[in-house]
Amino acid sequence: MKRKLPNITSKIPPIAAMAVILLGWEVVSISGIVPSYMLPSPVAVLTALFGDLPTILFHAKFTLLESFYGLLIGIALAFVFATMMDRFRVMDQAFYPIMIITQTIPTIAIAPILVLWMGFGMAPKITLVVITTFFPITIGLLDGYKSVDPDAIRLMKAMGASRAQIFRHVKFPGALPQFFSGLKISASYAVVGAVVSEWLGGFNGLGVYMTRVKKAYSFDKMFAVIIFIVIISLLLLLAVNIVSRITMPWLQVEKEKNHE
Amino acid sequence: MKRKLPNITSKIPPIAAMAVILLGWEVVSISGIVPSYMLPSPVAVLTALFGDLPTILFHAKFTLLESFYGLLIGIALAFVFATMMDRFRVMDQAFYPIMIITQTIPTIAIAPILVLWMGFGMAPKITLVVITTFFPITIGLLDGYKSVDPDAIRLMKAMGASRAQIFRHVKFPGALPQFFSGLKISASYAVVGAVVSEWLGGFNGLGVYMTRVKKAYSFDKMFAVIIFIVIISLLLLLAVNIVSRITMPWLQVEKEKNHE
Amino acid sequence: EDGAQEKITFCLDWTPNTNHTGLYVAQAKGYYEEAGLDVEIVQPPENGAALMCAAGQAQFAIEAQDTMAASLALDEPLGITAVAGIIQHNTSGILSRKGDGIDKPAGLTGKTYSTWDSPIELAVLENVVNGDGGDFSQVTLIPNDITDEPAALAANQTDAIWVFQGWGGINADVEGVDCDYFAFSDINPVFDYYTPVIIANNDYLAENPDQAKAFMEATAKGYEFAAENPDEAAQILIDGDNTGSLKDAEELVKKSQEFLSTKYIDDAESWGVIDADRWNAFYKWLYENQLCDKDLTGVGFSNEYLPQ
Amino acid sequence: MSSEQNKVILRAEHISKTYGEKKVLEDISIHLEQGELVSLLGVSGSGKTTLFNVLSGIIPPDEGKVYLKDQDVTSTPGSISYMLQKDLLLPHKKMIDNVALPLVLKGMKKAEAREKANPLFAEFGLEGTQYQYPSQLSGGMRQRAALLRTYLSSSGVALLDEPFSALDTLTKASVHKWYLEVMQHIDLSTLFITHDIDEAILLSDRIYILNGTPGTIKDEIVIQERKPRAEDFALSEEFLEYKRQIISKL
Amino acid sequence: MSSEQNKVILRAEHISKTYGEKKVLEDISIHLEQGELVSLLGVSGSGKTTLFNVLSGIIPPDEGKVYLKDQDVTSTPGSISYMLQKDLLLPHKKMIDNVALPLVLKGMKKAEAREKANPLFAEFGLEGTQYQYPSQLSGGMRQRAALLRTYLSSSGVALLDEPFSALDTLTKASVHKWYLEVMQHIDLSTLFITHDIDEAILLSDRIYILNGTPGTIKDEIVIQERKPRAEDFALSEEFLEYKRQIISKL
Ligand SMILES: Nc1ncnc2c1ncn2[C@@H]1O[C@H](COP(=O)(O)OP(=O)(O)OP(=O)(O)O)[C@@H](O)[C@H]1O
Ligand SMILES: Nc1ncnc2c1ncn2[C@@H]1O[C@H](COP(=O)(O)OP(=O)(O)OP(=O)(O)O)[C@@H](O)[C@H]1O
Numbered sequence A, B: 001m002k003r004k005l006p007n008i009t010s011k012i013p014p015i016a017a018m019a020v021i022l023l024g025w026e027v028v029s030i031s032g033i034v035p036s037y038m039l040p041s042p043v044a045v046l047t048a049l050f051g052d053l054p055t056i057l058f059h060a061k062f063t064l065l066e067s068f069y070g071l072l073i074g075i076a077l078a079f080v081f082a083t084m085m086d087r088f089r090v091m092d093q094a095f096y097p098i099m100i101i102t103q104t105i106p107t108i109a110i111a112p113i114l115v116l117w118m119g120f121g122m123a124p125k126i127t128l129v130v131i132t133t134f135f136p137i138t139i140g141l142l143d144g145y146k147s148v149d150p151d152a153i154r155l156m157k158a159m160g161a162s163r164a165q166i167f168r169h170v171k172f173p174g175a176l177p178q179f180f181s182g183l184k185i186s187a188s189y190a191v192v193g194a195v196v197s198e199w200l201g202g203f204n205g206l207g208v209y210m211t212r213v214k215k216a217y218s219f220d221k222m223f224a225v226i227i228f229i230v231i232i233s234l235l236l237l238l239a240v241n242i243v244s245r246i247t248m249p250w251l252q253v254e255k256e257k258n259h260e
Numbered sequence C: 001e002d003g004a005q006e007k008i009t010f011c012l013d014w015t016p017n018t019n020h021t022g023l024y025v026a027q028a029k030g031y032y033e034e035a036g037l038d039v040e041i042v043q044p045p046e047n048g049a050a051l052m053c054a055a056g057q058a059q060f061a062i063e064a065q066d067t068m069a070a071s072l073a074l075d076e077p078l079g080i081t082a083v084a085g086i087i088q089h090n091t092s093g094i095l096s097r098k099g100d101g102i103d104k105p106a107g108l109t110g111k112t113y114s115t116w117d118s119p120i121e122l123a124v125l126e127n128v129v130n131g132d133g134g135d136f137s138q139v140t141l142i143p144n145d146i147t148d149e150p151a152a153l154a155a156n157q158t159d160a161i162w163v164f165q166g167w168g169g170i171n172a173d174v175e176g177v178d179c180d181y182f183a184f185s186d187i188n189p190v191f192d193y194y195t196p197v198i199i200a201n202n203d204y205l206a207e208n209p210d211q212a213k214a215f216m217e218a219t220a221k222g223y224e225f226a227a228e229n230p231d232e233a234a235q236i237l238i239d240g241d242n243t244g245s246l247k248d249a250e251e252l253v254k255k256s257q258e259f260l261s262t263k264y265i266d267d268a269e270s271w272g273v274i275d276a277d278r279w280n281a282f283y284k285w286l287y288e289n290q291l292c293d294k295d296l297t298g299v300g301f302s303n304e305y306l307p308q
Numbered sequence D, E: 001m002s003s004e005q006n007k008v009i010l011r012a013e014h015i016s017k018t019y020g021e022k023k024v025l026e027d028i029s030i031h032l033e034q035g036e037l038v039s040l041l042g043v044s045g046s047g048k049t050t051l052f053n054v055l056s057g058i059i060p061p062d063e064g065k066v067y068l069k070d071q072d073v074t075s076t077p078g079s080i081s082y083m084l085q086k087d088l089l090l091p092h093k094k095m096i097d098n099v100a101l102p103l104v105l106k107g108m109k110k111a112e113a114r115e116k117a118n119p120l121f122a123e124f125g126l127e128g129t130q131y132q133y134p135s136q137l138s139g140g141m142r143q144r145a146a147l148l149r150t151y152l153s154s155s156g157v158a159l160l161d162e163p164f165s166a167l168d169t170l171t172k173a174s175v176h177k178w179y180l181e182v183m184q185h186i187d188l189s190t191l192f193i194t195h196d197i198d199e200a201i202l203l204s205d206r207i208y209i210l211n212g213t214p215g216t217i218k219d220e221i222v223i224q225e226r227k228p229r230a231e232d233f234a235l236s237e238e239f240l241e242y243k244r245q246i247i248s249k250l
């Protein structure tokens, strides 16, 4: 019971800050300093959000599916790459610079090319999500593998463990915390990645919907979609947090200990 | 002399990997499996790059200026925010969630709005670069401040140091390594951020040039610009690396020691 | 009717609007289904309908004759052919606030114009402005990121915008913004080129000529229906647009449809026919003014897939 | 102690090892008898850890052989248990799985391994901690758990590399006492490395002094004092005499 | 030693301190004379570090006063130098700037501070390391540099919290010897915390034993052995006698 108290008090400042921002925004829009097509009021945005919810949800389904598949494939790819790069020094040297290069290519430029190559379906969108998400996860896993105490590996060897056993019992679980740090970054970019690729070519999805409302000058709806995207990104982050807590119960124990 | 040897051998794998990729790409495009407007050959792209260099350089000037100013402002902002958030717990609690939210807003959606608010000049582009770059630097600085040994601070207090002196002599230099880690991430996004915002509205800059060559179906030129962007991003990264080495000579000393 | 239908992807040039009504009518009235075709109408990636068509991701798409020139003039031209003109004449022109004096091209001198920054667009403007005794070099150019032209004019975001009379012009009436307008084709007959055209993938045409003809026949029926029943056709477009972007624009769609119903066929013998003389005249003008590297006379269009 | 007391259980013969151009060990021959506790004293860098790495089989010697109960185990990891300076309990495994890990590595089912490890927790003074995580235990308890794992991983011979150096002075004293009792109880033979002369005298039957570059066995000192040692052995004149003798040789 | 030997330089009177609901220190009174080295022995958690934090002025006591040369310095950091367990040399500063830091903090110009610190490097056996970074020095040298910094930061009184515990056994012995010499040479008075009974007997003029919850001064032991101590003092019967006496009191 007692332990929950600081949790509640720690939520006051962010909520207060948000409230101040929203209030300021509302005042600016109501006062008429800024015309409404430039900055719709929060109330108008919320009205648009709830009024448009069925349409938004319809489109969100596609965006979420793309983000989800993209993230899954990104994780799988990151896992394969990081593990190979950790295992073989040559792979590491060969792929690391290429991975950095992929991150400096503007996605906005390749998204239309991907659509050209892969058509109107989900494939190009998923690919773009994979490109934006696999890098932070790979880096997280690589750092995680490297953070494993070499003495722990020496100990495992002394116990007669095979390479696979060392991976299973020491390297992989040891890399989990950094893997999840990387995944959190990726998760917060996944939805945005899907939206960007939809924006640049597609038929369904929040990105497509946004281009439409933008063309119709419905900035309230546009902001409503932005807010919706922010919310699902935060929910995705929350989900990753929950999974990480379930997957790594020992960290919870350590944290509790430090709070005592 | 001897120490340079591993440096050279370590460069063989990435160069080999790049060569394999370029060769495969050239073969695919020459063989005619993929039409050139879908994938121009590397030779065509290089020809376009050198042929178009004056035009590309003209536009690059704008993009680089935007990236540079954006990065500078991003650093300044990150510095102010991180320092305030480290100093006042309430600030930390209030701003951290808001900072995460800013990172889940699709830049592609706010870029046109920024143009609407700020006009067609450099301001909206610089703003977008600031938005994309300030977050990793802030996080880096915050982590850096937190990584400072509390005993070092206690020692400084015992020596009668003021809060400003503690910041100057311990906290700030102690946070530099993480600040530069964050800056490296930001630097690799800065140019891309500027390109995205140009793409969505403007007269000059690589993003504008890309939309133009794309309309003319000059995919070789389009790829040439992409490659150019990758190269300047890598150069920017290199510059940050050099600055970080000059700023933190003691890390060089430590590294050399570990290599002995 | 039992899954044996041939699948066709049709890529629009923009969000659904009254240029597309015939397609939606053919879809809704079952003309495609009768022809044994399963047509899916999709939207393009940024400015990419022609590419998507050339890449075979769509069999048919919508392009405009002016932007198509660049793709035909490449060393390795895109494999696309215009198979029908959706609207017989160029109905585009310059929209401006009433009373600003931009009711004729010379009035642009000293004013601000929102441009897409395309060489052909600027050359056309230069031609009409200077031809009218104005000075194009004194026109201030700003980037065009405008989607609601009358509103932008009313808000003084710009002084003049290139619009299609059947949409932007009508929209000015609907929104109650008093505007001036002049059309390019009235000023220089060379500019009476084809604006929206239906293009098809060349490989597809070579391999499936009969299917292509069947598709075009059904499409033609759709546009003929739209020409005769503008009100019903407008409703079909609004209902058929699963993007929902037209739901709140019923008045605009209906008025636009009424305007366009007389423009689809106009003075041609039937819908879609491309007049070779007008087509070639414009491409010749492009070539002569160095807006195009190749002489495209006779290139890029065909009337042979239209119903005879 | 048992009647087998004088049976040699571990024997290293003429071990040499060179890293690059640096010779680290030269012609080392040592042995360990059943039930014995022998310590290896030497300054930093004399090659003590390297010798243990060779004995445990994780690095091959350039020359020489290692025998466990007359069987050649040179370069064969997994037959002798090895405990490093740190406890190296895996933070993500519960205590019982940490301790049972050597059994699982040898192919035993997890449930079976747990069953086998479980009763030993009481023996090592760890009853009730089976389903806790390592971070929930004190330093002394973790050290004992690492020792239990070491015990489960082999044939009764343990190599301990500075096992007690991370403990504070007072905890160390109690762990020393406990370790001697356990060793006797489970019939463990131990070879251990230390920097601490007091510790070596207090615990060992014999002390090897390893020194020089390359490291060689400089001396062997037998501590005659009967075991278990008297409470005040560390404060006795005999103890001081041994200490003087060793200091003169280092 | 000087004639001022018996002058009290640091005095703490009736110090009490409570954290939340936990009383950590109760009515502690201790003193330190000019040139004296006094150690504070006590089990973990008895409040030794807390007492030092109070003496150095970085936390205020609930009750009691701290006097430096009869001047009240309670809750006034900066007047007494304090060296923590770790050397805490700042990795980003060159050795000379690390050492001169206390002078800079007091407002001296960097160049002047360097000039003042420079000659002391030789005195502390650190000649030639002025423009190196801390990472380039060995543990023993770093410890001496930290001590030099401590010396420069004050009026000749140093509080050392477990200053030698991070050093290995052999390095520790040489640092002990060196420290006693330096102390005498620069007329430093030292109060230091240790866990290690041997170390306390070897170095101290007097030993305070701090124990219990809340921590109180349980005893004060005066080591009569003349200083500098004989080479083999640690191996002598007198030494053992002191050790027995302290153990019985802990
Ligand atoms: N993998 C290695 N490659 C090269 N040299 C090594 C390697 N491992 C150890 N050495 C060197 O061999 C020597 C002996 O090292 P070792 O770790 O065995 O010493 P030690 O006696 O255990 O020292 P300490 O008491 O500090 O643990 C040292 O000089 C060390 O630098
Ligand atoms: N800031 C604090 N807030 C609350 N309790 C504290 C704080 N600092 C120390 N304590 C508590 O006060 C008691 C004494 O701590 P202190 O660090 O002074 O002990 P110590 O004798 O130095 O121990 P050690 O030998 O382990 O360093 C401990 O129980 C500790 O938990």
Ligand SMILES: [Mg+2]
Pocket: D048, D049, D050
């Ligand atoms: Mg060692």
Ligand SMILES: [Mg+2]
Pocket: E048, E049, E050
């Ligand atoms: Mg303490």
